[in-house]
Amino acid sequence: MIWATVLISSVGCFLLKYAGMAMPEAWLSSPRVQRIANLMPVALLSALVIAQTFGVGQTLVFDERAAGVGVAIVVLLLRAPFPVVVVAAAVTSALLHRL
Numbered sequence: 001m002i003w004a005t006v007l008i009s010s011v012g013c014f015l016l017k018y019a020g021m022a023m024p025e026a027w028l029s030s031p032r033v034q035r036i037a038n039l040m041p042v043a044l045l046s047a048l049v050i051a052q053t054f055g056v057g058q059t060l061v062f063d064e065r066a067a068g069v070g071v072a073i074v075v076l077l078l079r080a081p082f083p084v085v086v087v088a089a090a091v092t093s094a095l096l097h098r099l
Contacts, residue, residue: 068093 027033053065072089080088 064093064096067096 049069053069054060054062068089071092072085075085075088
């Protein structure tokens with residue numbers, strides 16, 4: 001069963017990549033498509049952060065990870081450099097985890 005899933009997924013990925021390569025250049029150079037393509041990684045990364053921070057299985061959880069993300073947002077709003085944001089979030093999460 002697992003090999004069937006792997007093969008079907010592989011074929012699906014190949015077809016999706018082929019569809020992208022077969023797109024006419026005029027469609028891809030459209031300003032609307034370019035704007036969407038530029039925002040897609042941000043949306044996917046944001047969804048991943050939210051899923052990893054607030055979700056455990058099928059449940060919604062607010063724990064030290066949520067506090068770390070909250071601190072990161074505050075520090076970002078204060079215009080701190082990215083390494084400071086990461087360290088502040090990590091230290092907050094670690095300290096709350098130790099409590």
